[in-house]
Amino acid sequence: MMAITLKDVAAAAGVSRSTASRALSGSPLIAPETRVAVKEVADRMGYRPNRAASALRSKQSHVVGLVLNNLINASFHTIAEVVQRRAAAEGYQVMLCITDADPRREESFLRTLAAHGVDGLIMIGTGKNTAMANALLAEGIGVVNVIRAAAESAAPSVLASDREGAHAATSHLLDLGHERIGFIGGLLSANSGLERFAGYEQALRERGRQVDESLVERGPFDSAFGAEATERLLRRNPEMTALFAANHEAVFGMLPTLVGAGVVIPEQLSLICYEDIPWLRWWQPPITVVDNGAHELGDLAMNLLLQQIERTDRSTAPARTGRAGRAYRVGAQLVLRSSCAKPAAPR
Amino acid sequence: MMAITLKDVAAAAGVSRSTASRALSGSPLIAPETRVAVKEVADRMGYRPNRAASALRSKQSHVVGLVLNNLINASFHTIAEVVQRRAAAEGYQVMLCITDADPRREESFLRTLAAHGVDGLIMIGTGKNTAMANALLAEGIGVVNVIRAAAESAAPSVLASDREGAHAATSHLLDLGHERIGFIGGLLSANSGLERFAGYEQALRERGRQVDESLVERGPFDSAFGAEATERLLRRNPEMTALFAANHEAVFGMLPTLVGAGVVIPEQLSLICYEDIPWLRWWQPPITVVDNGAHELGDLAMNLLLQQIERTDRSTAPARTGRAGRAYRVGAQLVLRSSCAKPAAPR
């Protein structure tokens, strides 16, 4: 069961292999009638070009790598979907790599992707393999960082606006007249955790207020923490009138706890969550959220990657080595729904 | 910036290309010392074998395809994660294909995957391209169906136990003494929708009861439908004491609606949901669910695929053509939590 090769098509069409190749790959130096004829024969025979051979010879695999922590997280699988869709639309396939944020696994994937000759890769990286990523870039492999980017990265980055998003959410609550606003966030070791807290702090400062650490809970990105943190905050701060959940995974634990504690939203507590997880829209009441723009992050990343690939395509010169990669920001959007109101007893 | 090739490694190690190749690919016919020496040189030089060349010559790409509807659905991205992890652990890369359940896109992906020379593929298919999938199988490309499988498929299938899961859930509610059990399900056009309804019906029948269509809501797999369906059921059936949500996406709309309507679980309504979405465990009260075993589905699928790949590896004979592929079932598990109780007023 030997597969049909270009040679077979050429023979059947009565042309040489070169001509057949040019006809199918859209080269301009070929007679239009020849092209049509060859294409027709190829179709009829069910010819499938051998990508491995093509990649070997032309140094173009039409494959891009996607390196990320996991697919459970909503932002991540949204990005993965967007990237895959755009890639497919442009004639590229996507190689999926899940790192669990482990630098060693990440490094191994980078090597493997390079071995597979990917034309480029998009990474939500750990920041620990920037040197290697830069080396790949210098070799002519496109690289785009998403969400996280080390300062030394020579590749362009698409970043979320964590600080701005948190700032907008906190400001909105302050505008409504809230004084005691709880904050459930990620660990300060995580970049997004740091930035969101900074946004919260900045908004308070701008109104001449200070962060009250008794209103702050920081922990891992998971539901169990969300549940515990919520309980602690409620117990410790009976006078808390608003809550900003900046740790998106914690929301899974937080909402049920609030319901269980009989807290009425927004009458007793105003609430804003980070990340627009679909079901938050269906909650009763619908929850106001900060949309971090996962869709746009993926889309822009793919655009930048395609740009790089096209560029290295035409000129063999590797794309701008040395210079630090430009950073693009995707805005965070405050999506107003019904979980926020004026505090019950405004001062 | 030419990459290091096997030739370079061989030269540096003072051996021939054949020897170097054998040393690195774990062939048994080579002196142990030579192997060590060559490996060391390769390491030191940062040699990365060119997979395209390797694939071209050896007909083994070490890439598998994964074809599925989307990554938003929890079962799907869980399966994707498991498959990717297992694949990576076994030295395979995963090419991700998102079809949106569109047969035309699916066909295009199958062609492309074949063109890329994948060693095998796992598909949550539409069932409309079985002929093509069978052809690929005959060509020696491994194929495994997941969740859905056409009868004519020659590839093995890993199926969920939708009917059994629904049967277990309904039986549990009947055991508790419930008489009027609502059903929110998927459209009968979807296979899982059909099967889950069948399980619900069968459980009722076994106790000598009939399906009351006024207790049944069927619709698309989305939150909006879940919200509306819940509202309709509550309005239409004040005497309904239990609810089985067999349409996992609908749950996002259903739960908030129940809360909004002030329905107390499980005192006023017992509830079971299909699919173990993480946050259902954190709900107040924690929701009893049917776990469809997404994790196991992915794991088993990958095992079967690897088996096929190994097999076609040794003997060139294509794996059992003609015969219909064997079907494996992954059991559904009723995970008891706190959302079910005896009906308030048992007869």
Added chain:
DNA sequence: TCATTTTTTGGGATCGCTTGCATTAGGTTG
């Protein structure tokens, strides 16, 4: 020691495609 077997290595063809260069066909111009 020499013939014979076994183990290890090297030579070179080959996988299927792309691409630089040579060639031919067809058209234009002085």
Added chain:
DNA sequence: CAACCTAATGCAAGCGATCCCAAAAAATGA
């Protein structure tokens, strides 16, 4: 009509690995 140019095609050389087959080296036995 020769001379020349352009457009279309063909030839053949690789890309970097693998692997058959033969050669060399090492081990074994008589």
